[in-house]
Amino acid sequence: MEFWEAIEQLGAVRAVKSSFFTYPIVNALHIMSIGALWTSVLLMDLRVLGAFSSVERAPFVRLLRRVALAAFCGALLTGPLMFAIRASEYAAMPVFLAKMGLIVLAGVNFILFQRLAGGNEKEGLKLPAAASIVLWTAVLFAGRFIGFM
């Protein structure tokens, strides 16, 4: 608990907390990142599941994976800053913890997907691709609910 309170007291965190403009801007950039992440993940996973078969799979997936990773970095830069403003409160919220748990699951799923993608068996990729859509959608919903709890 003291750790979270110490984070709330950091100079940069206090500056964002008391700002009129920075907080909504950070908030907007976070939404932008999540939107880009969700869309690129969805398109990539749908391609793996067999949709858009007229588009060549490998370069499509490679491009969208790059977009998704960049978007995730954007979310990673902005999210913790908003969290830090009321760190001790958010850290105690079940929906926040659920979101973090879902991100970990999505990460494990991504690693699993990458491992399987190394082999020749493409059918086995469908399950992690479907799980990825479900997990990232759940992350987005859980994230939005943090503001409403």
Place this chain on the structure above:
Amino acid sequence: MRSLPIFIRRIVLGAAALGALALPASAHHGWAWTQDGFFELTGTITAIDYGNPHPTLDVEANGEVWRVDLATPRATANAGFTEDTAAVGDEVTAIGNRSRDETEKHMKAVRIIVKGQTYDVYPDRVPSN
């Protein structure tokens, strides 16, 4: 493409399940989590947390500490209630809407009164009088 509807159904179900889980709890955004009628709380300020996303007051009344949410920092400041308007130890009256969950000592104020001054942080929602 054949198998897509199943996956889409799963996504929708997953999201709906998550939403259903989250619904009974209270919220900071909006008013859905609060009771319709006005609620009035008078007590002593024990903490002021002025900043994003919402400034809050902790108010002790009858031995219980309430959390009072205000508007956004800008709307609250526009109402005249700034970081320096009140101090810990001041008496405050908060008028607004309390959480539907009455075990929760939590309300969202539309009007606060400190040292005889009235601040309407949600001017379009204050009780008509």
